[in-house]
Amino acid sequence: xxxxxxxxxxxxxxxxxxxxxxxxxxxxxxxxxxxxxxxxxxxxxxxxxxxxxxxxxxxxxxxxxxxxxxxxxxxxxxxxxxxxxxxxxxxxxxxxxxxxxxxxxxxxxxxxxxxxxxxxxxxxxxxxxxxxxxxxxxxxxxxxxxxxxxxxxxxxxxxxxxxxxxxxxxxxxxxxxxxxxxxxxxxxxxxxxxxxxxxxxxxxxxxxxxxxxxxxxxxxxxxxxxxxxxxxxxxxxxxxxxxxxxxxxxxxxxxxxxxxxxxxxxxxxxxxxxxxxxxxxxxxxxxxxxxxxxxxxxxxxxxxxxxxxxxxxxxxx
Amino acid sequence: xxxxxxxxxxxxxxxxxxxxxxxxxxxxxxxxxxxxxxxxxxxxxxxxxxxxxxxxxxxxxxxxxxxxxxxxxxxxxxxxxxxxxxxxxxxxxxxxxxxxxxxxxxxxxxxxxxxxxxxxxxxxxxxxxxxxxxxxxxxxxxxxxxxxxxxxxxxxxxxxxxxxxxxxxxxxxxxxxxxxxxxxxxxxxxxxxxxxxxxxxxxxxxxxxxxxxxxxxxxxxxxxxxxxxxxxxxxxxxxxxxxxxxxxxxxxxxxxxxxxxxxxxxxxxxxxxxxxxxxxxxxxxxxxxxxxxxxxxxxxxxxxxxxxxxxxxxxxx
Numbered sequence: 001x002x003x004x005x006x007x008x009x010x011x012x013x014x015x016x017x018x019x020x021x022x023x024x025x026x027x028x029x030x031x032x033x034x035x036x037x038x039x040x041x042x043x044x045x046x047x048x049x050x051x052x053x054x055x056x057x058x059x060x061x062x063x064x065x066x067x068x069x070x071x072x073x074x075x076x077x078x079x080x081x082x083x084x085x086x087x088x089x090x091x092x093x094x095x096x097x098x099x100x101x102x103x104x105x106x107x108x109x110x111x112x113x114x115x116x117x118x119x120x121x122x123x124x125x126x127x128x129x130x131x132x133x134x135x136x137x138x139x140x141x142x143x144x145x146x147x148x149x150x151x152x153x154x155x156x157x158x159x160x161x162x163x164x165x166x167x168x169x170x171x172x173x174x175x176x177x178x179x180x181x182x183x184x185x186x187x188x189x190x191x192x193x194x195x196x197x198x199x200x201x202x203x204x205x206x207x208x209x210x211x212x213x214x215x216x217x218x219x220x221x222x223x224x225x226x227x228x229x230x231x232x233x234x235x236x237x238x239x240x241x242x243x244x245x246x247x248x249x250x251x252x253x254x255x256x257x258x259x260x261x262x263x264x265x266x267x268x269x270x271x272x273x274x275x276x277x278x279x280x281x282x283x284x285x286x287x288x289x290x291x292x293x294x295x296x297x298x299x300x301x302x303x304x305x306x307x308x309x310x311x312x313x314x315x316x317x
Numbered sequence: 318x319x320x321x322x323x324x325x326x327x328x329x330x331x332x333x334x335x336x337x338x339x340x341x342x343x344x345x346x347x348x349x350x351x352x353x354x355x356x357x358x359x360x361x362x363x364x365x366x367x368x369x370x371x372x373x374x375x376x377x378x379x380x381x382x383x384x385x386x387x388x389x390x391x392x393x394x395x396x397x398x399x400x401x402x403x404x405x406x407x408x409x410x411x412x413x414x415x416x417x418x419x420x421x422x423x424x425x426x427x428x429x430x431x432x433x434x435x436x437x438x439x440x441x442x443x444x445x446x447x448x449x450x451x452x453x454x455x456x457x458x459x460x461x462x463x464x465x466x467x468x469x470x471x472x473x474x475x476x477x478x479x480x481x482x483x484x485x486x487x488x489x490x491x492x493x494x495x496x497x498x499x500x501x502x503x504x505x506x507x508x509x510x511x512x513x514x515x516x517x518x519x520x521x522x523x524x525x526x527x528x529x530x531x532x533x534x535x536x537x538x539x540x541x542x543x544x545x546x547x548x549x550x551x552x553x554x555x556x557x558x559x560x561x562x563x564x565x566x567x568x569x570x571x572x573x574x575x576x577x578x579x580x581x582x583x584x585x586x587x588x589x590x591x592x593x594x595x596x597x598x599x600x601x602x603x604x605x606x607x608x609x610x611x612x613x614x615x616x617x618x619x620x621x622x623x624x625x626x627x628x629x630x631x632x633x634x
Contacts, residue, residue, distance in 0.1 A: 069404055069420065071401075071402065072402065072403070072404045072420075075396065075401060075403075079392065084388075084392060085388065085389065086389070086392075087386055087389045087404075087406055087418075089404055089417070089418050090417075097417075098417035098418075099417055100406070100407075100414075100415035100416055100417060100418075101404075101406050101415075101417075101418045103386065103389075
């Protein structure tokens, strides 16, 4: 990859979706490929306006735009885009409180994970690549139970109550952002393995024509039997999309062929090649998923392409 | 005063000087005249980079630019100037710790009090009126002892140690900002009352030609005997200045005549007229000082003039 000029605008990726939709797992691998020294991670949850106790008292959920400093998030993204550092707020998920802010220095890439990061036009305009994650809803419940009990000090009952309390806000505020994404990523168990929650999950990508997606022709199946399939379809909103399905049963050789193809399309970044698809399963065990790896690589492809385009634009200024 | 358009750039006053130089007392009265709903107060101390314990461990004082987020302060002032809200950091002086940030909405006037708010060109460019306060050094020590022991939980010994530790940084970083001020305000006891620390203090103003100062002719003394005196002089840096002295012994009738003159020069703001010069003396008692009142009114005059000029400019855009 070419050196990135210090004053170049960062390439900004959004990973938006509901609580426990897999945002951090998806983006963690992408940051690892690009190199943690080249990536600034921004959690939009840090822009919560109230601590957990205040939210309960006021009756506002973390999913409600009014419960978040949306305008400040937008301001901070604009500043990062201009290459300026920010002093960003900090929300402490373990204790549910607002903490002292921290400096975030701009880096060549910024990954923004959040519930509401596509809520305004101003926010959406900041992103180079917009991903929306919407796993199967039963799967998301299992992921949320596993995470919130293990890492955030909730009981299973509290998590279920929280999911109930948030449902209306999810429909009102989170799901409408799906339409703005360039790529919608949906992890789901195969019909014959409904309890699958890890490496065996299938992943479906809606590839909207808002980004120039790579030509996957050389590795596509005709018959859809070997775990990697692309088809033209209409999205639930009626818009035309490409649907790229990757099966949780894809074999390692086949997955590697797809990886090889994607890396070959961004030769400038080939030195970054590293193992992908790592995740922690709901038992807390480190594991690897081929569909996750390919999903991460597909998104990384777009980030590298955007960085190269920005570098070329800069050369011609 | 004319209504101020919602999208008008705020008028920004800086009150800069060393610790316990009287910044808050001076600016508190100005904010009271303008109306607290029309004034956003920004304490630059909130931009300390480290908590008290970290500063001690690292060996950096609060007066050192490296111990402060100077660039973020500059960024936030620019944003306020554009009429944008900010999420500003908070330094808790009582416990010496960094706390959760708070929103600050832009208002027609912003008063910035701080140690280092004129440290960079970018900062200085944000201000409409720049005041530097430099009381007599013995007086400042007495003020600092009274405040830090009463409000910030220090002992007298700790305050003296802190003054010693900070002296080099004060010379290196605070005092060089004096040259950028439009008005330098110096409270000092008269030679015959060296222990005076309150209402009887004299005040000297250096009025630099960087602002159009009001014509004080109608109330000036020829002989300098009745407590209000203007003279052309050279500043310690050799530059020409007007020196306006107000005596702590000025009588109430005379002080009122000066007040009347200044208010008559800004008739648009006459409805704001209110008692000025309030302060808390070193015994903690509420008191009134004529020199303080006149100092506050002189600065307010410039803020009102700047607001009127901005309003006129806007009308002709």
